[in-house]
Amino acid sequence: MNKGMKKKLCIKNGLIKTMAGQEFKGDILIDGAKIAALGESLAGDVPEDTEIIDAEGCLVLPGMIDAHCHVGIGEEIYRWEGEDFNEMTDPVTPDMRAIDGINPEDEGFRDARLGGVTAVFTVPGSANVVGGTGVAMKTAGNIVDQMVVRDPAGLKVAFGENPKMVYGEQKKMPMTRMGTAALLRQTLVDAQTYKDKLEQGKTDSDKLPERDLGLEVLVKVINREIPLRAHAHRADDIMTAIRIAREFEVDLVIEHCTEGHKIAEELAKQGYPAVVGPLLTNRAKVELKDKSFKTPGILAEAGVKVAIMTDHSVTPIEQLPLCAALAWKAGMDKEDALRAVTIHPAEILGVADRLGSLEVGKDADIVIWSDHPFTITAEPLYVIINGKLVKPEAKEETVN
Structure with a gap:
């Protein structure tokens, strides 16, 4: 990917709860800092260089x-x-x-x-x-x-x-x-x-x-x-x-x-x-x-x-x-x-x-939960803010 290009990210196979009245198993495509698309299957709409997160068995919610x-x-x-x-x-x-x-x-x-x-x-x-x-x-x-x-x-x-x-x-x-x-x-x-x-x-x-x-x-x-x-x-x-x-x-x-x-x-x-x-x-x-x-x-x-x-x-x-x-x-x-x-x-x-909700055009602030967040053992496995992964945290580079 060329320097300066917006990074694309796709969350696949998750149980998506939009908080805007929809709940379905499917995918979310993130382009830069925004949600570009979401639906039951985005296979044909995901560019080849997109980073994929497999959310099978997880609940996907807005941050x-x-x-x-x-x-x-x-x-x-x-x-x-x-x-x-x-x-x-x-x-x-x-x-x-x-x-x-x-x-x-x-x-x-x-x-x-x-x-x-x-x-x-x-x-x-x-x-x-x-x-x-x-x-x-x-x-x-x-x-x-x-x-x-x-x-x-x-x-x-x-x-x-x-x-x-x-x-x-x-x-x-x-x-x-x-x-x-x-x-x-x-x-x-x-x-x-x-x-x-x-x-x-x-x-x-x-x-x-x-x-x-x-x-x-x-x-x-x-x-x-x-x-x-x-x-x-x-x-x-x-x-x-x-x-x-x-x-x-x-x-x-x-x-x-x-x-x-x-x-x-x-x-x-x-x-x-x-x-x-x-x-x-x-x-x-x-x-x-x-x-x-x-x-x-x-x-x-x-x-x-x-x-x-x-x-x-x-x-x-x-x-x-x-x-x-x-x-x-x-x-x-x-x-x-x-x-x-x-x-x-x-x-x-x-x-x-x-x-506050997962909708096209909104900020890509998304959390992938191992279970419903009200479950005592639930853990936010992935946290995305402005389209960027903040959890898991990136390893800090050593400055020589």
Whole structure:
């Protein structure tokens, strides 16, 4: 093959589950970074120089997606040196960008891709009422800008214990849940005012406001270009997030949603998706009192679009399949549980045109499993990201 030519790869004889409504034994042809074709037999469509992977007896799925984690921005093996997810100096920091704190060499990325997790949403922490923007990205690469799928993919806001604990100790607002809601409302009002001034400045330059990076992000929220990603565990905090989202007519994703099962019908009626977890952890604080693996299934059955997350490093990111399996064990429909780590995260993140299912034209992020990933002995035998094999890992060349 000539240098610079796109490499072709064909997965043959696997049980292909597309997560787009099809399941069949057949083949997938990969051309460069994209899926070029798939079907029961592609024998006549596979060029002679194509690399073949025989997936006989295996299940072929789209790569899994962790819809909420801190991989890269809260680095493993480090203490303060690699903790870059909370700028705890101001409760309102919309101008913080997760992408500026991500280290692609964080061990979590390798754990993710070797475990079959090919994309993530890395987001700032929940110390601040407004924490900054998160990024949807691949788990393979050594330059973060080249790993990005969508940036920004949402603005992190937080309710409940964390903001009031951080700033209450500093004797500043917010010390209460009321203070958290008030700060977020005022921030959104400021964004509306800034947007109005920008519109006025189009016809009268004297009215153009001084540039404000934080308000620029918030205008994207007001314009419904990106959603608020609302950290909320307790049912009352979830409803406060919804109340504010409806008041300002902005899009919203409920993050954690620990007590979502208590208000499942209302959440379904409101129509906001939920990213549930971490569930494979202890009750580290009061608002996790009613944590349950039953929550994702109850929400899905009520009609809520559900994704399951690890909140890595709270739960190690490679355990995402196990988290979904345990939700299934607790009563979630098996297909709903699989959707919760594939197509639903892609839809919630606004990247379903590229990720989450196996379809022609989508990114070739594919995992070949020895068995269904909810089986305790299942192993991702081959992991492909952007059309390239990342598992088995290539042997490193020795530099003389």
